[in-house]
Amino acid sequence: MVLDVIPLPDAQLQFDPHWLGPLEADALLDGLHRDVPWETHRIRIFGREVDSPRLSCWIGDPDARYRYSGTLFEPHPWPDALVPVRERLERTLDVAFNSVLANLYRDGTDAMGWHSDAEPELGPAPVIASISLGATRRFALKHRDDPARKLTLELPHGSLLVMSGATQRHYRHALPRTTRPIGPRINLTFRRIVTPSR
Ligand SMILES: O=C(O)CCC(=O)C(=O)O
Ligand SMILES: [Fe+2]
DSSP: OOOEEEOOTTOEEEEETTSSOHHHHHHHHHHHHHHSOOBOOEEEETTEEEEOSSEEEEEEOTTOOEEETTEEEOOBOOOGGGHHHHHHHHHHHOOOOOEEEEEEEOSTTOOEEEEOOOOGGGOSSOOEEEEEEESOEEEEEEESSOTTOEEEEEEOTTEEEEEETTHHHHEEEEEOOOOSOOOOEEEEEEEOOSSOOO
16 A cells, blocks of 8 residues: 655655544544543653643553653553554554554643654654544644744544654654644554663
8 A cells, every 4th residue: 555755855754644444443533532541641841740731651562661751651551452553554564563652632722742753762763653533633843953844734533644764853743732622632653662761
């Protein structure tokens, strides 16, 4: 299967707005909303520890430990609903994903600030496969050195966005708040931990 390439200098982006069919996406949204042990992660912003404005869960193989924003996360086991999704992603992208960060944005006030997924555990050129479920939200990318290089993308229910190559090295990304009245959204970023944290 071929994903559409989204052109952006210094980045490598592929996108399929309908990677999951609507029924499959509905079932996954409901199942994960219900079954994932959602928790509030603490993050560090300007040296201060605060609750992140969303619910999250770090899921993965037992050795896929991950240090993120100052905290070491031991993975939760894979929920049944994610097993076929992971297998299909591995076939599509030829990457052996061993973990996924699940985020639940309860409404438009939940968000994620500017960052790159450039933790050393992920290696120098990580492939990050991002599946979106539920409410469509705007995803933004901004070049570290050249603010004119930026892009926003609407990520609909069932979509797949793949960031690879030098994307994390050169760009930050964010999921901004919105004042639109909007329902919940779940995002899954599949990752491959190359060198587990200890
Ligand atoms: O919710 C999104 O689309 C982005 C999530 C993200 O950037 C992350 O999990 O690192
Ligand atoms: Fe990210």
